[in-house]
Amino acid sequence: MRVVVTGAAGMVGRKLTKRLMEDGSVAGRTIAALDLHDVTPFEAMSSPAMHVTVHVGDLAAEGAAAALVAPRPDLVFHLAGVVSGEAEANLELGYRVNLDGTRALFDAIRHAGNAPRVVFTSSIAVYGGPYPDVIPDDFHTVPLTSYGTQKLMSEALLNDYSRRGFFDGIGLRFPTICVRPGKPNKAASGFFSNIIREPLVGLPAVLPVPRDVVHTHASPRSAVGFLIHAAGLDGGQVGPRRNITLPGVGVSVGEQIEALRRVAGQDAVDLIREEPDEAVWALVKNWPTRFEARRAGELGFKAETSFDEIIRAHIEDELSD
Amino acid sequence: MRVVVTGAAGMVGRKLTKRLMEDGSVAGRTIAALDLHDVTPFEAMSSPAMHVTVHVGDLAAEGAAAALVAPRPDLVFHLAGVVSGEAEANLELGYRVNLDGTRALFDAIRHAGNAPRVVFTSSIAVYGGPYPDVIPDDFHTVPLTSYGTQKLMSEALLNDYSRRGFFDGIGLRFPTICVRPGKPNKAASGFFSNIIREPLVGLPAVLPVPRDVVHTHASPRSAVGFLIHAAGLDGGQVGPRRNITLPGVGVSVGEQIEALRRVAGQDAVDLIREEPDEAVWALVKNWPTRFEARRAGELGFKAETSFDEIIRAHIEDELSD
Ligand SMILES: NC(=O)c1ccc[n+]([C@@H]2O[C@H](COP(=O)([O-])OP(=O)(O)OC[C@H]3O[C@@H](n4cnc5c(N)ncnc54)[C@H](O)[C@@H]3O)[C@@H](O)[C@H]2O)c1
Ligand SMILES: NC(=O)c1ccc[n+]([C@@H]2O[C@H](COP(=O)([O-])OP(=O)(O)OC[C@H]3O[C@@H](n4cnc5c(N)ncnc54)[C@H](O)[C@@H]3O)[C@@H](O)[C@H]2O)c1
Numbered sequence: 348m349r350v351v352v353t354g355a356a357g358m359v360g361r362k363l364t365k366r367l368m369e370d371g372s373v374a375g376r377t378i379a380a381l382d383l384h385d386v387t388p389f390e391a392m393s394s395p396a397m398h399v400t401v402h403v404g405d406l407a408a409e410g411a412a413a414a415l416v417a418p419r420p421d422l423v424f425h426l427a428g429v430v431s432g433e434a435e436a437n438l439e440l441g442y443r444v445n446l447d448g449t450r451a452l453f454d455a456i457r458h459a460g461n462a463p464r465v466v467f468t469s470s471i472a473v474y475g476g477p478y479p480d481v482i483p484d485d486f487h488t489v490p491l492t493s494y495g496t497q498k499l500m501s502e503a504l505l506n507d508y509s510r511r512g513f514f515d516g517i518g519l520r521f522p523t524i525c526v527r528p529g530k531p532n533k534a535a536s537g538f539f540s541n542i543i544r545e546p547l548v549g550l551p552a553v554l555p556v557p558r559d560v561v562h563t564h565a566s567p568r569s570a571v572g573f574l575i576h577a578a579g580l581d582g583g584q585v586g587p588r589r590n591i592t593l594p595g596v597g598v599s600v601g602e603q604i605e606a607l608r609r610v611a612g613q614d615a616v617d618l619i620r621e622e623p624d625e626a627v628w629a630l631v632k633n634w635p636t637r638f639e640a641r642r643a644g645e646l647g648f649k650a651e652t653s654f655d656e657i658i659r660a661h662i663e664d665e666l667s668d
Numbered sequence: 669m670r671v672v673v674t675g676a677a678g679m680v681g682r683k684l685t686k687r688l689m690e691d692g693s694v695a696g697r698t699i700a701a702l703d704l705h706d707v708t709p710f711e712a713m714s715s716p717a718m719h720v721t722v723h724v725g726d727l728a729a730e731g732a733a734a735a736l737v738a739p740r741p742d743l744v745f746h747l748a749g750v751v752s753g754e755a756e757a758n759l760e761l762g763y764r765v766n767l768d769g770t771r772a773l774f775d776a777i778r779h780a781g782n783a784p785r786v787v788f789t790s791s792i793a794v795y796g797g798p799y800p801d802v803i804p805d806d807f808h809t810v811p812l813t814s815y816g817t818q819k820l821m822s823e824a825l826l827n828d829y830s831r832r833g834f835f836d837g838i839g840l841r842f843p844t845i846c847v848r849p850g851k852p853n854k855a856a857s858g859f860f861s862n863i864i865r866e867p868l869v870g871l872p873a874v875l876p877v878p879r880d881v882v883h884t885h886a887s888p889r890s891a892v893g894f895l896i897h898a899a900g901l902d903g904g905q906v907g908p909r910r911n912i913t914l915p916g917v918g919v920s921v922g923e924q925i926e927a928l929r930r931v932a933g934q935d936a937v938d939l940i941r942e943e944p945d946e947a948v949w950a951l952v953k954n955w956p957t958r959f960e961a962r963r964a965g966e967l968g969f970k971a972e973t974s975f976d977e978i979i980r981a982h983i984e985d986e987l988s989d
Binding site for chain 1: 759796806807808809810811812813814817820821824825827828831832908909
């Protein structure tokens with residue numbers, strides 16, 4: 348089969364690409380060709396088993412999406428996007444990439460006419476508070492950020508285009524992916540990863556919010572697992588509601604720090620410095636806490652069940668050999 | 669103040685225009701200038717009290733929205749749109765008018781920079797079934813039509829742009845406006861009006877769905893009332909959730925027919941012929957039934973309280989002289 352990945356140079360995109368190359372197949376079918384797209388120039392590993400092509404460009408630019416899907420891929424992973432902090436800071440960029448880029452891709456797929464499976468990374472940012480203790484799947488979606496708005500609009504389009512049979516779309520409302528490897532990005536959620544990743548390698552980290560903030564996380568490994576699982580789902584089983592809230596580990600920042608202590612000791616914890624930041628707090632206090640994620644469970648999506656597991660996944664995937 | 673109305677040649681637009689001219693003021697302020705826009709050529713009454721300008725063109729066309737709001741209106745009523753049946757039959761037209769037209773207008777207002785009140789006609793089509801008996805304000809929005817999807821995307825944009833202070837938006841989720849005067853349009857909901865309007869003037873009408881179908885209605889007079897009321901609302905009182913589900917009369921088709929009998933007699937009722945139509949039924953059975961509309965009530969929105977009142981409003985407004 349032919350597979351497309353947009354946002355392939357991103358954190359999740361790179362890990363997904365690696366997994367697809369290692370597995371050599373997805374959704375039970377051998378991958379013959381892999382088309383990787385991103386606006387950031389990047390290099391992909393080559394593979395003896397499949398034909399890998401790197402495409403660099405702006406997905407929202409005239410003709411870019413059409414060229415990408417002209418060979419009529421069987422499966423499209425749409426990960427390209429601008430993160431929350433950037434979408435809030437730069438209104439036009441956020442709408443251009445997160446909404447227009449998505450729409451350009453969806454319309455290009457519609458015109459290609461072969462109705463592939465499309466897996467789209469949405470976000471729990473489609474929700475807005477006030478929240479109940481545990482957020483049910485059918486909680487109303489009134490986002491409080493431009494990023495969440497753009498994801499919601501994209502979800503709506505995915506649902507409508509799937510209903511009309513232009514493709515077979517699955518939108519995945521990712522929880523915050525933690526521990527995010529590498530350097531901090533512009534996501535306001537960065538500190539959730541920083542306070543784990545930095546101390547694990549002996550570096551200091553800043554905690555800008557109170558310890559009782561509760562939030563839901565899944566590892567990058569789980570993120571890739573979600574995408575691969577979605578690729579193989581039976582569309583009929585998913586039904587008309589194509590956007591699915593995923594599971595994760597709902598913990599307070601205090602519990603994250605306790606997990607760090609158990610896994611890496613007090614020395615690591617001592618590297619975290621509390622430095623309240625009103626701007627971060629203003630955003631974070633509107634963020635969702637815990638999810639029921641019942642449909643995702645029924646459909647077989649799996650995440651970690653403790654934050655200790657999330658830290659260990661990071662150590663295995665990023666800090667070994 | 670300067671007021672803009674888009675969709676001014678439409679059913680609601682014409683009635684709103686008439687009311688604005690008669691009142692001479694809105695939201696407590698005198699109307700000095702009224703800019704009326706539609707893609708369908710139309711003529712407006714002239715008014716000695718205000719400067720009325722007719723603009724004809726496609727709101728989604730490059731530059732059209734910018735030209736319309738260049739004089740920085742204080743109040744914008746955005747009614748232009750393609751109805752449900754047409755948006756379903758013509759995908760590109762629906763997205764172009766209902767989404768791109770709305771976005772062009774909202775962006776033009778953002779660029780004009782004077783942050784006016786914007787009143788947008790959304791629809792209960794943003795909801796999708798299955799439904800509870802009475803649909804609460806915070807019921808999740810998973811539309812089952814392209815029209816509903818376009819309205820939902822527009823609502824999301826309105827909410828985000830209001831949050832960011834580009835304008836002070838109010839989205840109104842209109843129930844079905846009944847009795848719709850004039851000729852049937854392409855809305856799949858046409859029969860709700862046909863079975864009343866036609867018999868009242870001695871003409872036959874077809875009922876394509878079972879009599880136990882329940883749906884919520886408000887008169888065109890109430891529709892205008894909603895718009896005028898929204899124009900004068902205190903934005904602070906509305907809060908961060910800018911899209912409001914409006915009240916109406918939730919009745920079965922059987923109850924509509926009973927009301928017709930009470931108001932116009934058995935002869936009128938005898939003109940209704942039941943002729944089940946699978947295509948109409950397939951759409952209608954996914955439509956919402958009754959709404960709680962609690963927030964709208966708290967904010968002072970008012971509709972009829974019985975279907976008899978709705979029929980009498982039609983007779984007074986359309987059949988008297
Ligand atoms: N990481 C998280 O916690 C998280 C949570 C919820 C949702 N998501 C979503 O998952 C997806 C992947 O997340 P990530 O953490 O890998 O993000 P990332 O920022 O690491 O990767 C996104 C990629 O998209 C690319 N991109 C940006 N604009 C583009 C354009 N115009 N054309 C083509 N490519 C463009 C970027 O260059 C980047 O490589 C994103 O859509 C993100 O919104 C992530
Ligand atoms: N009537 C109802 O039952 C109902 C219910 C819910 C929501 N609404 C919404 O209320 C609004 C008014 O409804 P209505 O019943 O008066 O509809 P209508 O169809 O009578 O009027 C809509 C007007 O928009 C104009 N229009 C279409 N495309 C345009 C474009 N590209 N540029 C500029 N103008 C354009 C049409 O020419 C028409 O005059 C619409 O947005 C509709 O979706 C109506």
